[in-house]
Amino acid sequence: MEIHDFNLALDNLDLHMQIEDIGDEAIQEKIEQLLKNRSRNVWYKLHKHFKKFTTLEEAQRNKSKESSLTQDNWNLLCKYWSDPNVKV
Numbered sequence: 001m002e003i004h005d006f007n008l009a010l011d012n013l014d015l016h017m018q019i020e021d022i023g024d025e026a027i028q029e030k031i032e033q034l035l036k037n038r039s040r041n042v043w044y045k046l047h048k049h050f051k052k053f054t055t056l057e058e059a060q061r062n063k064s065k066e067s068s069l070t071q072d073n074w075n076l077l078c079k080y081w082s083d084p085n086v087k088v
Helices: 003-016 025-050 055-059 071-082
Strands: none
Touching: 025 071, 055 071
């Protein structure tokens, strides 16, 4: 996770939760780990949904209803997962 993204995530988290010392390094490391796990889980579910379809076009037409992704972002992910170099 890039530093900018992590700081933005911390700021957003601080708006929704009262964390005593969000600047503490140990707390930041734990939050970063939780965010990474959450991201990995979301990607797994999206990829699992993508694999239900036999063609790129079919997958792009059937964006996951559970996802808050825009159609453009879903299309980019589908193209990414369809790339032969990624499949290896």
